[in-house]
Amino acid sequence: MNPTPFANPSTGAHVRSVRSDLPGDLMEVSMGPHHPSTHGVFRMIVTLDGETIVRLKPVFGYLHRNHEKLAENTSYLGSMPYTDRLDYLNSMTNNWAYARAVEQLAGIAVPERAEYVRVILAELTRLLNHTCLAGFLMQDCGCSGTPLMYAFREREKILDLFESLSGSRMMCNYQRFGGCRVDPPADWLARAGQLVAEYGPFLDEFEALLTGNEILLARTQGVGRLSAALAINAGVTGPMLRATGVNHDLRKVDGYGVYPRFQFRIPLGEHGDVYDRYMIRILEMRESLAILRQALAGLPAGPIMNPAAKLRGFRPKAGEAYGRIEGPKGEIGFHLVSDGGPNPWRYHVRAPSFINLTILEDLCLGHTVADAVIILGSIDIVLGEVDR
Amino acid sequence: MSDPTFNAPGITDMERDELRRHGILLTGLEELYNWGRSHSVWPLNFGLACCAIEMIAASMAKFDIARFGSEVFRPSPRQADLLIVSGTVTKKMAPQVVRLWNQMPEPKYCIAMGACAISGGPFKQGYNVLKGIDRFIPVDIYIPGCPPRPEALLHGLVQLQEKIRNQAISGPAAPRHLQAEADCNCPIPECGAHDIEPTRNDALWPKPPELLRPTKT
């Protein structure tokens, strides 16, 4: 299996030849870890027959930052800033998932105003994530940069809101066990309402440019079809699962927080291809705007933090809990095992991007390299949570 | 374009400005050479983690890195001048980063953006985290932050441009690409059984000095 080395007579350097043990005319290409389309340091070892993919093996770990080991040596609250850095585009929902898991572990109640604020921030995060995904997917399809510019313009408006509320654009570290850190002031709520009012026209403009575009349709329809049965068995969650037609959204199934109070629909796809995944996200953005309108209108007065919640010297009883929420990429959950001490005994992150990649090979077989790029883009991965 | 490093004998800066208003440009070869290079630094399209998103935001409409000449992010290292290491460098990724650095042609610069690239950052206590990319490649500018704001990246870029403008083009202080014997390749580490080997590049990252605070045993 040793490739024939070619020694350069002047420098003595070796060049690896194409592997000579592959059958027929197959060629093995390594896409990544540095590649403009792999959405971070992700590597796919692709075996090609011409341009068609016959095998795809993903390689992980290029951003493995031992987040779970760090959490064993840090207090529960000390891990909250690290959860920001898991799915670094959506720090508010990561924080909420972790806060929910700890609240289930220790039995801490959350006041109503905090629940509403959490919903508002989670839906703003969902808008942010889906807009950026639409931009990055278009970038993968080949429109270099222009839809991404529109997407990031809107993202900056949402980041301005996050920055004035929590102090940081991306790494918000805003949720606490039993509520939120800071009460949003009245002018912040007014600005959020204005953003929601302006977002609808932006989505209309975005869709007018993209959704009916024949190049987009030709490149994404019928590409990367996923069946519902395989999706369920492979643990796929989030918009990717709903694109196959499975009605499973944790906001409705678990009904956590105050989501049962809001009227919103769950868009479902039919074919499970890349176009369905893109359209699901656009439709989910419109549903998020509906939730935001209702939440901002119905925000009650009250404390933002449970007065009985302990921040210092927090030692939950021995036991375990698995808490999960519907993040923008799928089900994000935290499995915590406590031994009664200040640090968790075991802290595990159930990362949606990692599990959604289980079927990457299945989706890409038989397609071309260009399609593999779009399929990977439609799965919506972030390496911070894939590798943790 | 009055550069303090330009010392033309007998001509003050005011006289130079006066001449320029009349359409006569007075400069030296060094200044002209550095000025052209500093305003068209092309970064490599290289993002590792969270800081990469701020780097992308810096290239978008609100912060607009194009104003500084660095809009053209190159996907290939052969065409790039600047490696912005944005995000945590893990030990699994470190050989690839050094390989990319070696593939960039001279003159090349490196910016370590974010706490993770400078020293390992919040993930320092880690078995897979490289405690700073300056252990293996020479870094020109360090931008602290977690993540640094896009304005901080732009400030770092401006500092780099100033550094390029102040480079001598001859003599011992000349940069690597103007010195015949300078080696622009850095040795690439290998992933070993327990750690990467070697753990650092001795020529670039010497052992740090003594403990600053004397300890009580």
Next chain:
Amino acid sequence: METLPQLRDRIAALFPGADVVLVTNPSPSAQHALRLDAPHARAIATFLRDDPALQLDQCTNVTGIDWPEKEVVDVTRTTVPDPAGGAPRAVEEKTKRIEPGRLEVVYHLYSIALGHGPVVLRLVTGNRTDAVTLPSLTPVWRSAEFQEREVYDLFGIVFEGHPDLRRILMWDGFKDHPMRRDYREPDDYEWEPTPHGDVLAKAKQHYPAPTPTPSAPSTP
């Protein structure tokens, strides 16, 4: 959905000889678990997935946990009658025992079809050294594929029946299992300006102790 004790009884009836234990979870989350034994785990898992009343079709989460061996002190209190005829005395007997170390895998199962869950399964290895093999549940739920590879990589549990068991997060030549509690990181010249704790202990090996300043010579 039936309660967990009912489920445990049903499994015990359907799989005679299987050792299924209900593990209570003392935290307010009340997510109790079923500990299965290795020989019957895959058959029971298939039953849980296919049974019409349960239809636990989604295995959402697979977690590995390391329980190193620890010393446990059992205290038994007995009353001993006083031979002199007085009041009985209370006597405390303390016995020390070593609870052996083991590795554990926890599976969280949900049903998308019927909308219930979680059902938590636990599998335990014999010890932490040589008896670290467990049956893989990847043939039952494909979502366990990457997660079991991660548990193998970071904890060292070997999953028998896994289609592609190799390291996933660390590189292939890596020899240790980093998430174990007794793993020591390699020493790679970590430096801080004002170190303390672990970092100080490691730093002292590399840096010379600060030289004491010589005292001023006394004037003769």
